[in-house]
Amino acid sequence: MEIFKPINEKKAKGKVKNIFSEIKKTRKISKIPNFWRSIAHNPALLERTWNSLKAVMKDGALDSVTKELIYVAVSITNSCGYCTRSHTFAAKKKGATDQMIKEMIDVVGIANQNNKLVEAYQVEVDKIYK
Known part of the structure; x- marks a missing residue:
């Protein structure tokens, strides 16, 4: 069981909302996975992790x-x-x-x-x- 309940995607604001939108667009998905929603409790971590993943996982x-x-x-x-x-x-x-x-x-x-x-x-x- 998770330590923190994942952030509700519909209630996300500011930087978290923007990153969630970018994740959905980039990964061509309609719902934010639990991993991203869980680490969104720390917006700086969310941003850093997303940026690192994009940089490393691209062709x-x-x-x-x-x-x-x-x-x-x-x-x-x-x-x-x-x-x-x-x-x-x-x-x-x-x-x-x-x-x-x-x-x-x-x-x-x-x-x-x-x-x-x-x-x-x-x-x-x-x-x-x-």
Whole structure:
């Protein structure tokens, strides 16, 4: 259960209302997700987080689908169910297929397994990788 009740989108004012409008327009959605409504209790945090997300998640050397899939992978590893769901939805909206998502989950699984094995065995990094 949330610590603070999410801000009612219809009651948002000032900076929060403006950012909510920009989020809806940019993400092509009709309702503000709970994450944004929850952090809106701190308008400076809302603005900073939104601006950072826009800057990082736009197309660059990596396309936006790849970035969404990376976001999902990190969310799975960090056990953030909310982020896993919301960014899987975003990845699909941007063109990710179910097969892409399944393969990404396989990569997350094997990477986490092998990372744990490397840590457990305290494997020294090979000279070629340094």
